Amino acid sequence: MAADHSIDLQDVRDEIDRSLEHYASDAALNKEIGRLETKISDTKNEIITWVVGTGIAVGAVIVGAVAILLNVID
Numbered sequence: 001m002a003a004d005h006s007i008d009l010q011d012v013r014d015e016i017d018r019s020l021e022h023y024a025s026d027a028a029l030n031k032e033i034g035r036l037e038t039k040i041s042d043t044k045n046e047i048i049t050w051v052v053g054t055g056i057a058v059g060a061v062i063v064g065a066v067a068i069l070l071n072v073i074d
Helices: 009-073
Strands: none
Touching: none
């Protein structure tokens, strides 16, 4: 008795569809990951800018306060 080695074309089509869906979802996921990485980088840059700006402002206030105190002491 010979074994049946026939290929069901519908099974092949279904497997191709599953593969395409998998790759499509991977592409969408990679795109979303890229978008999130960009957003994280932008947010990090904004935080660094804010910290540096705040540091400069606080430093200016401290320098001004010291200058005022030195003038009052003299």
